[in-house]
Structure formats: structure tokens, C-alpha cells
Amino acid sequence: MTAVVQFRDVTLGYERHPAVHHLDGAIQRGALLAVVGPNGAGKSTLFKGIVGLLKPLSGKIDLADLGEDEIAYLPQVAEIDRSFPIDVYDIVAMGLWRSAGLFGGIGGEDRDRIHEAIAAVGLTGFERRTIATLSGGQMQRVLFARLLLQDARLIVLDEPFTAIDTKTANDLLDIVRRWHRENRTVIAALHDLELVKAAFPEVLLLAREPVAWGRSGDVLTAENLLKARQMCEAFDDQASACVEAA
């Protein structure tokens, strides 16, 4: 097994306040890892660190041999301008950026792949609908279709199933399972512990400090969850410099 992401005493945060504190560990190639923890536990911060949007305050995140275009990232709140006049097909087609780039053409084979991706998320027939007319769940399906085309080796999903009905969540979960079968590495922040137990073999329980990391059965114990819940959410403005960091 080789590590795709290696955390070496990583602390991530904002204005010197840690949001993820002293994380060590590795995500193996082909892992299907759920990151769970209360709101404010540092899940999104960790993901921003992995995809390179946030520099660690200390420590290091090693991405083995992954180029930045081999990472696909679905943020919790996408910055998409839903009023922009563009249709589903064109949004999904953006997933081909790695192969098409700035100027490359999109040929017949690419068009087939776009239609396949749209079909895989159950949106056939929606190709020419503008994104302004989609429901929240449909929009999430569109973003998954785009992720499919990105053909990335590491896929980072920040709360992909929040505010989405069970049917949509199950359909999208099938796609996550497909990625797992294709030996891609998938990391997802989730709140539904039943779903995590059912579908994710590996779990990182985070509450600013890493509480536990391992097989989901071992991590999601009552004791660990209680520990995570007791975490203090607010930053302390009077906090002194971390001793461990010295």
C-alpha cells in the first residue's frame, strides 16, 4: 500500500488559531475515507489544506506524486453563479478541462463521455436546461457528473450529501462506490453516521484535534463520539502559543 496523502504534524487554521491541530497519518491509495466530526471540527479546513487552497500553519501535507489536476474537489458551498446563462451540458463538459485545457477541442468521443456522465447521474434529458432551473439535488448531480469526467485519482467531497433527499444521496453514493472499485482515493466529510458505517470502511473522527482514525467500527464508538462533542468550538483570543509547536 502506498500513501496518497501523508500528514506530518499538520496544523491548519486561520490567523494563527488552529482549526486542525497536530494531525499525523496517511491516506492510502484506493482508500474510501469518511471524515466526521461536529460543525467547526475542521473538516472543511482539512480539505482545503489537502487541495492546496490553504497553507498549513505548521507541518506538511505530502501529496505523493499527485499533480494538482489529478485532484477533484467538491467544496461544501460551491461558488457557482446559478444565475449565469449556461446549460447542464456545458457545466459537465468543464470536467474535461484536464484533457481539453484552454484551447483543446471537444470531439465526438468526448461528447459521448459527457452524455455518459450525465446519464450516470440520472440527468438524461436535462442537457439543455440552464442551471438556474435546477433544484438543489439536481445541481449536486450535475457537479457529480463533472467530477466523473475529471477522472481524478484523488476525489475530495465536502459534505456531498447534505440537504439532499435519500434517493439522490443513494444514487450519488453509488458513484462514490464506483470510484472506490476503480481504485481511486475518495475522502468525504459526512454527518450521517449510519451511512458512514454502511458505506465507508475507514473513518477519521476530527474535533480540531484528531480523536480517532481507523476502521469505522473501531472509531465510531460512543466514547469517541462523546469526546468529539466536548470539543470547544470558539477560538480563544487570549490563547498562548502552542507548546508542541515549539
Next chain:
Amino acid sequence: MLIYTTLIAPFIEFEFMRRALVGSLALALGAGPVGVLLMLRRMSLMGDAMAHAILPGAAIAFLLAGLNLLALTAGGLLAGLLVATLAGMVARTTELKEDAALAAFFLVSLAAGVTIVSIRGSNIDLLHFLFGSVLALDNQTLLLIAGITTVSLLVLSLIWRPLVLDSVDPGFLRSVSRAGAPVHTLFLALVVLNLVGGFHALGTLLAVGVMMLPAIASRFWARDVTMMVAVSVGIGILSGYAGLLLSFHAALPAGPAIILVAGVIYAGSVIFGKVGGLARRLFPGRHLEA
């Protein structure tokens, strides 16, 4: 026969009308797509601000070199780019948002420009700077406008994909490419370039009209960007043609006539436009089965 004398004869009989027509067509062709993207990037007012920012640059050039086409163009371009850059810097380094920074810059620019022109020029010169002289386009100016349109269409076609992506989903673009920032800068340069072209024909105050009015009106007729660009160019061309005729037959100043026609088309689009126009909202018809 009446149709011929009203709609066609003025352009056959008078060379200055033909030149004005060619100039407005070229302007519409370049400014149409730029305007649509400005609007979709929520920068409509930015275009206005940058148009005013051109004035002091052109005015200083006028002070130094008189009514020299190249000097005016270079001065306008430099001032426009400078203000765009400075406003961006103020917005990034202080608490001020970019629109507020631009508002401050364009007011000062307009005042400075008018003052500088008045130092040396007459009121006629000032009117030329503010409202242009579309009926007095010489070969050089026409070539310049056509050149600007050509360059801006070429550049737009090259940066179209990242530009649209940066407008819809900047976060995604950032995750796959570093093209976002340079593309934005290049686009701002195109805005300034087209405004300088428009400045020669329509002056600083109206140049932005041929860019924004057709673009805003096009939103009421099309559901996707590409169609919007086509509609916007069409409206721009129609405004140029109809505006020149209006000015010819009613003896009105040509530049303002062109913008007024564009304004009427805009009003018509708001009321009758098939995508979200008022009439459709008030009388939507019976709802559908599914």
C-alpha cells in the same frame, strides 16, 4: 420609393453617413460580446467607471499633441488601464470594495479630464471629448476602430472558455488552472480597448452605452451566453443604423441618437422580452400539465 429615401438613400448619398454606419457596425461587433460578459460578471457599472477614466488620459494627450488620433488613443488606453489597476489595488489592500473604489476614481477622472481639456481647448473640443463625433470619422479612425474590433474578437475567442468558467464557477477554475487572474486582466484590457474605440465615435460619456445597453437588453431574449452575444451584437448594429437615420431625418446629434435608439430597444426588451420580460410575467398564460 419612400422606403428607399427614408432607409437607404442617406447612406448612398452621403459619405459621412456611410462612414458613420461602418464605424457603428464595427463598434457593435466588438463591444457586444464584451458588454455581455461585463454584465454577467456583475461589472456593468465598472464599464461606466472605466469609460470616464479614459478622459483624463486622452485630455493630457490632447494637451501635449493636439487632436492626434494615436496620441489620444494611447493616452486613453493608459489612463483606463491605470485606473482599472489602481481600483483593483485599492480594493485588495483596503476595506473598500472594488465598485466603491472605482466610483471614487471615475468621479475624479471626469473632473480632471474636463478641467484639462478646458485649459487648452474650446467648448467644441470638450463636446467632442464627451460625446464624440460619429459623423466625422476619417479613414484613420475607422481603421483604428476596425482594428480594435478585430483584436478583441480574436482575443475573446482565445480566452472564451476560461473567461466563461471564471464567471460561472471561479472556484472550479482555480482548482484546475491558474488562468483565472491573467484572463481577468486580459478581459479588463479588452474592455478599455473597446471603450477607447467607442470614445472616438461617441465620446467618453456615451461609449459605454453601445457596450452595455445592447448587452443588458439581450438578457431578455436569450437563455445562454452564446445566443446572448449574438443578440447583443444584433441590437448594437440595429441601434447604430436606426440611430443614424433618426439623427439624419430629425436633425438630432448622431451619437446621442444611437444611444437613444439602444435605450428604446432596451425598454422594449424589458417589457416584451421573451425571457423574463414584464409582459410574460403579467400574462404568463395557463400553466402546463408537467
